[in-house]
Amino acid sequence: MNFNVTILGCGSALAARGMHHAGQAVNVHEQLYLVDCGEGTQDRLLRFGISPHKIRAVFLSHMHGDHIYGIFPLISTLGLLGKKTPLKIFAPHPFGELLDAVSSYLENRLPYEVQYIPIDPTASDKIYENKVLEVSTVPLRHSKPAAGFLFREKIPALNVKKEAIAEYGLGVAQIVAAKRGEDIPDASGRLIPNRELTFIPYRPRSFAYISDTSYSGKAVKLIEGVDLLFHEATFADAEKALAKATGHSTAADAAKAAARAGAGELIIGHFSARYKDLSPLLREARDIFPRTTLAHEGRTYSIPLKK
Amino acid sequence: MNFNVTILGCGSALAARGMHHAGQAVNVHEQLYLVDCGEGTQDRLLRFGISPHKIRAVFLSHMHGDHIYGIFPLISTLGLLGKKTPLKIFAPHPFGELLDAVSSYLENRLPYEVQYIPIDPTASDKIYENKVLEVSTVPLRHSKPAAGFLFREKIPALNVKKEAIAEYGLGVAQIVAAKRGEDIPDASGRLIPNRELTFIPYRPRSFAYISDTSYSGKAVKLIEGVDLLFHEATFADAEKALAKATGHSTAADAAKAAARAGAGELIIGHFSARYKDLSPLLREARDIFPRTTLAHEGRTYSIPLKK
Numbered sequence: 115m116n117f118n119v120t121i122l123g124c125g126s127a128l129a130a131r132g133m134h135h136a137g138q139a140v141n142v143h144e145q146l147y148l149v150d151c152g153e154g155t156q157d158r159l160l161r162f163g164i165s166p167h168k169i170r171a172v173f174l175s176h177m178h179g180d181h182i183y184g185i186f187p188l189i190s191t192l193g194l195l196g197k198k199t200p201l202k203i204f205a206p207h208p209f210g211e212l213l214d215a216v217s218s219y220l221e222n223r224l225p226y227e228v229q230y231i232p233i234d235p236t237a238s239d240k241i242y243e244n245k246v247l248e249v250s251t252v253p254l255r256h257s258k259p260a261a262g263f264l265f266r267e268k269i270p271a272l273n274v275k276k277e278a279i280a281e282y283g284l285g286v287a288q289i290v291a292a293k294r295g296e297d298i299p300d301a302s303g304r305l306i307p308n309r310e311l312t313f314i315p316y317r318p319r320s321f322a323y324i325s326d327t328s329y330s331g332k333a334v335k336l337i338e339g340v341d342l343l344f345h346e347a348t349f350a351d352a353e354k355a356l357a358k359a360t361g362h363s364t365a366a367d368a369a370k371a372a373a374r375a376g377a378g379e380l381i382i383g384h385f386s387a388r389y390k391d392l393s394p395l396l397r398e399a400r401d402i403f404p405r406t407t408l409a410h411e412g413r414t415y416s417i418p419l420k421k
Numbered sequence: 422m423n424f425n426v427t428i429l430g431c432g433s434a435l436a437a438r439g440m441h442h443a444g445q446a447v448n449v450h451e452q453l454y455l456v457d458c459g460e461g462t463q464d465r466l467l468r469f470g471i472s473p474h475k476i477r478a479v480f481l482s483h484m485h486g487d488h489i490y491g492i493f494p495l496i497s498t499l500g501l502l503g504k505k506t507p508l509k510i511f512a513p514h515p516f517g518e519l520l521d522a523v524s525s526y527l528e529n530r531l532p533y534e535v536q537y538i539p540i541d542p543t544a545s546d547k548i549y550e551n552k553v554l555e556v557s558t559v560p561l562r563h564s565k566p567a568a569g570f571l572f573r574e575k576i577p578a579l580n581v582k583k584e585a586i587a588e589y590g591l592g593v594a595q596i597v598a599a600k601r602g603e604d605i606p607d608a609s610g611r612l613i614p615n616r617e618l619t620f621i622p623y624r625p626r627s628f629a630y631i632s633d634t635s636y637s638g639k640a641v642k643l644i645e646g647v648d649l650l651f652h653e654a655t656f657a658d659a660e661k662a663l664a665k666a667t668g669h670s671t672a673a674d675a676a677k678a679a680a681r682a683g684a685g686e687l688i689i690g691h692f693s694a695r696y697k698d699l700s701p702l703l704r705e706a707r708d709i710f711p712r713t714t715l716a717h718e719g720r721t722y723s724i725p726l727k728k
Contacts (some may be wrong), residue, residue, distance in 0.1 A: 116547075131468065135494070153463070153491070153494040155463060157436065160437075179493065180494070190487075190490075191436070194435045195696070208526060212522065215519065219484060220484060220519070221492070390479065
């Protein structure tokens with residue numbers, strides 16, 4: 115039951131060697147979700163051994179090229195690979211119009227359906243769910259309307275304790291009922307409380323993707339208690355004024371967000387190309403939030419199972 | 422006075438590891454021209470140490486994504502790098518409409534002008550020239566209207582022989598006149614024929630980019646005597662039927678084109694992702710045209726100065 119994030123691009127708008135445009139592959143129980151899709155994302159999926167076939171949905175944060183340009187060639191590649199099932203793409207308006215324009219000029223025979231679902235980047239909405247996962251939007255503060263994404267495991271189904279099955283001699287029907295949360299009568303007719311029979315196999319885990327944005331107290335509230343937080347940190351403290359002017363965060367802003375949200379771990383990324391050495395950003399963040407690491411392309415950050 | 426070509430992408434529509442989408446950097450006397458621009462072209466320019474600042478013009482062969490998708494993020498990057506001079510992009514209709522659509526959604530503040538110049542992929546037209554170079558279109562046979570490009574050095578200005586200057590005691594005015602091709606009177610009034618005074622410093626060199634296409638006898642005529650030919654060879658002979666059906670060439674088709682055009686050297690590329698080992702394609706081409714090499718990303722193929 116994996117829950118992890120692989121960084122596909124840790125750079126910002128001006129890509130530099132080893133720091134490409136935004137992209138992350140979120141793996142939740144072996145289903146893959148792509149968050150942002152800058153140029154070359156498919157190339158890095160390939161390089162890091164992640165099959166694009168596994169992508170269930172794509173979440174695009176905002177309409178800036180460095181978060182978008184890779185989606186069109188990826189759509190094309192999935193067609194060439196013979197994809198048949200629909201691909202859901204969640205993005206703010208007017209992504210759908212751009213998609214239509216590009217498709218009409220360059221893609222005429224896709225063997226699968228691309229389903230564009232517009233999201234409202236000013237609202238906190240549940241936009242996607244399946245058996246094990248929910249994804250919600252987190253409004254951000256950027257030069258264009260932008261949404262972060264909060265991935266949360268659902269509360270898993272109850273498991274029945276092996277020792278309880280043995281002790282009370284539970285049959286199949288009783289086990290099924292216990293899994294539904296019911297209390298079960300024993301041989302003497304006394305009701306055994308469900309909590310004596312069952313346990314929650316793991317506590318739901320969560321990951322938040324917060325990029326691009328200035329520090330946002332509102333976003334922090336929405337991601338409270340998140341286990342793993344990716345927060346953009348385009349700039350160091352010395353470029354604080356530039357961060358503000360461009361709707362971006364410093365490493366300290368990212369760390370403040372992690373601290374105030376009570377996050378488990380923080381990954382910072384979306385680095386400006388000006389930094390050859392990222393250690394000052396890491397230091398500035400760790401001064402505020404010690405459990406910070408730098409995003410590194412190709413690296414996978416796992417959220418361990420919580421009992 | 423360099424004239425060389427660096428391969429930026431040697432793959433076809435379905436990119437594979439180490440074989441990316443189409444792109445070539447043509448260097449003529451230290452001015453750079455980009456031919457096709459698949460996804461990630463700017464990343465490979467960076468990786469191969471080629472400054473995108475040097476790009477004078479972009480030539481796009483046809484409206485398929487694997488030849489196009491990299492141009493939009495490259496346009497964006499040149500803006501971030503502070504480009505001020507216009508960028509000319511030559512491409513078949515309706516590239517301009519697509520460019521307008523993408524720009525209107527994703528680029529609003531470019532500090533330089535993108536000049537789109539439509540080309541007619543059914544005609545052989547001179548579409549670009551400067552002091553030292555002419556570029557012409559070569560109609561191709563593909564599933565979409567497609568043009569190849571022929572790069573030709575212009576005949577260079579005459580140089581005056583040092584020994585003639587000494588022998589006849591030529592002054593500055595006489596040297597300038599000789600460079601213009603004039604005969605010069607000597608001290609006794611006898612006209613010295615220009616050919617005794619001057620020489621052509623080098624013979625004009627040429628490079629042709631022929632992709633994507635089925636074998637085309639018409640294209641071969643237009644590139645007769647070319648020094649360096651890049652010809653697509655998507656398939657091996659075993660996939661000949663597929664090549665025909667998709668408007669592509671086999672390695673043998675490429676070699677036949679080189680042989681019939683009397684080319685100096687042949688580079689084959691635009692390889693299908695199905696080939697892990699390209700040596701059969703090389704063998705099939707060399708059986709027909711021995712001076713064939715495989716396109717290799719990052720490799721620069723020079724055309725030596727011809728005296």
